[in-house]
Amino acid sequence: MKKPLGASQLVAVLLVAGLVLLPLYSQLTGNVFVLTMFTRIVILALAAASLNLIMGYGGMMSFGHAAYLGIGGYAVGMLAQEGIGSGFIQFPVALAASAIYALVIGSLSLRTRGVYFIMITLAFAQMAYYIASGLARYGGDDGLTIYKRSDFAGLINLSNRVQFYYLCLACLLGVVFLIWRIVNSRFGLVVQGLRSNEQRMQAIGFPARRYRLVCFVISGTMCGLAGALLADNTDFVSPAVMYWTRSGDLMVMVILGGMGTLFGPVLGAVVYLLLEELLSEVTEYWALIMGPLLLLIVLFGRGGIMGLLGRSWRD
Amino acid sequence: MTEPLLRVEKLVRRFGGILATDNVSLAVLRGELHAIIGPNGAGKTTLISQLTGHLAPHSGSIFLAGRDISRFPAWRRSALGLARSFQITSLLPDFTAADNVALAAQAHDGHSFRFFADARKERGLREVAEAALDRVGLSDRAQVPVSRLSHGEQRELELAVALASRPQLLLLDEPMAGLGATESARMVKLLSELRREVTIVLVEHDMEAVFALADRISVLVYGRVIASGAPAEIRGNEEVRRAYLGDQHVVTRHG
Known part of the structure; x- marks a missing residue:
């Protein structure tokens, strides 16, 4: 059953092509800033994609996803501070720490539903924020400067802008590929079935909570990767990356792009962060324009930008 | 005894x-x-x-x-081996009829912590789903999303989902609820066949x-x-x- 390429698929293809060719553009025009900006966008797109796995496909509205950005980041920063500069240690530790955090938080918060789940994930992320603020040895409130980026034994040089950008992009595309496989696998169908009708899924024999928990852990681990990359990107990590507004940003990116679509969160991250950048150049009250704009999309474009594209194609 | x-x-x-x-x-x-x-x-x-x-x-x-x-x-x-149908239809509305049934078959085929292979291409599961849909007369509606099925078809699908788990005991909570005369008659005929195979x-x-x-x-x-x-x-x-x-x-x- 081959279907013709829809508008949303077309946009996804163009998006990926654009991201792959971006360093070329930067090189040709000598515009270094655009590459720096897009490195950050790609990393946050990765975080948004990971949130989409639980929020869009799993129906778990986590309002504490930024915690993983901090955990991944602090894993890199703290190890660097202690003289362990190897990325082969830093990155696995970042992923493992995120996975363990997700396992603990998930097994507690997945006992609740709806608003309570939102509130409890938010509360845990705020706890992580305050714990990080209290780490005097690692900069406390002011954050922790990372003097040397993760060292991958000459395999890849993270201080090289283009190489680092491609590493981030490869991570993003790798994660999107994994999510694509996951949502169509047996596991993915169970998780989406639970979003659709939990009672029915229990009745046909699925233990709901353990499938949700595993999904929650996978998503958190993926976001921990984004956190580690983000720390290397800014050479700095501070409690601010875990603040609840950052979790809110990630949710907005997912909703804006299209929940439960493969490339929606990536598109959402690009659009959201570009708008933020452009509008803040025009006026310092950029949030006044951004707010209503988001409201319009949420009100009239159910399913986000991807949803709008899908609809216009069919009509 | x-x-x-x-x-x-x-x-x-x-x-x-x-x-x-x-x-x-x-x-x-x-x-x-x-x-x-x-x-x-x-x-x-x-x-x-x-x-x-x-x-x-x-x-x-x-x-x-x-x-x-x-x-x-x-x-x-x-x-x-205990399967049920719901009095108020309870299916997965954003999945197709075939997916609904295949998931029931999947639930009874080992754990579902399989993350990579496309579950919709698994022959075994699809065959069980087709057989169950065929049983209740819904074969030609397999690829239709549940939200677009008629009430009567949804009632039949409830039954197909229950059958796909190959139950020992089938608990049917008002399978005729809200059905018209012809649909009811079909359901009675179906149940009279099923009762020979499974305890109900x-x-x-x-x-x-x-x-x-x-x-x-x-x-x-x-x-x-x-x-x-x-x-x-x-x-x-x-x-x-x-x-x-x-x-x-x-x-x-x-x-």
């Missing part, structure tokens, strides 16, 4: 001050179609929900093939259907079983007439 497939002993469930299930004891023999009838609010769905594990009883026990399942969660009971507990309002299908009938009134026996006995039971069937012509007309 052999152990019944399902044995319920002194089941009690209260909602506040109301005794919704009042010391209910039942035995469902292997191979029979056991109907549970009773007026609205008699506690039929409450009883079914306790059998499937969606609602916890306050006291009493439930045995499936001799095994005490009273404290098992719904998914474990399903794994032991049928909760139903449609008296004609119940008396046509059931091997035995239990009558539930105000949470209590007031009579249990063959259709002829129930029809002749004075207490049943008074408490439930009330106006006598209902009994005589179908009698």
Whole structure:
């Protein structure tokens, strides 16, 4: 059953092509800033994609996803501070720490539903924020400067802008590929079935909570990767990356792009962060324009930008 | 005497001050179609929900093939071969009919912690789904999303989902609810075929259907079983007439 390429698929293809060719553009025009900006966008797109796995496909509205950005980041920063500069240690530790955090938080918060789940994930992320603020040895409130980026034994040089950008992009595309496989696998169908009708899924024999928990852990681990990359990107990590507004940003990116679509969160991250950048150049009250704009999309474009594209194609 | 497939002993469930299930004891023999009838609010769905594990009883026990399942969660009971259909249709609305059935087959085919292979391309699961859909006459609607199926088709799909798990015991909570005359007739025909393959507990309002299908009938009134026996006995039971069937012509007309 081959279907013709829809508008949303077309946009996804163009998006990926654009991201792959971006360093070329930067090189040709000598515009270094655009590459720096897009490195950050790609990393946050990765975080948004990971949130989409639980929020869009799993129906778990986590309002504490930024915690993983901090955990991944602090894993890199703290190890660097202690003289362990190897990325082969830093990155696995970042992923493992995120996975363990997700396992603990998930097994507690997945006992609740709806608003309570939102509130409890938010509360845990705020706890992580305050714990990080209290780490005097690692900069406390002011954050922790990372003097040397993760060292991958000459395999890849993270201080090289283009190489680092491609590493981030490869991570993003790798994660999107994994999510694509996951949502169509047996596991993915169970998780989406639970979003659709939990009672029915229990009745046909699925233990709901353990499938949700595993999904929650996978998503958190993926976001921990984004956190580690983000720390290397800014050479700095501070409690601010875990603040609840950052979790809110990630949710907005997912909703804006299209929940439960493969490339929606990536598109959402690009659009959201570009708008933020452009509008803040025009006026310092950029949030006044951004707010209503988001409201319009949420009100009239159910399913986000991807949803709008899908609809216009069919009509 | 052999152990019944399902044995319920002194089941009690209260909602506040109301005794919704009042010391209910039942035995469902292997191979029979056991109907549970009773007026609205008699506690039929409450009883079914306790059998499937969606609602916890306050006291009493439930045995499936001799095994005490009273404290098992719904998914474990399903794994032991207990399948249900819901009175108010409860399917996965954003999935296709085939997906709904295939997921039921998947639930009974080992764990689902498989993350990579495309589940919709698994031959085994799809074949079970096709067979179950074919059974209820929905083969040509397999790829239609549930939200676009008619009410009657959704009722049939409920049945296909239950069948796909190859249950020992099928609990059907008003499968005819909201069906038109032709659809009802199809459902009765389907059930009369199924009863030869699987033990069925049928909760139903449609008296004609119940008396046509059931091997035995239990009558539930105000949470209590007031009579249990063959259709002829129930029809002749004075207490049943008074408490439930009330106006006598209902009994005589179908009698």
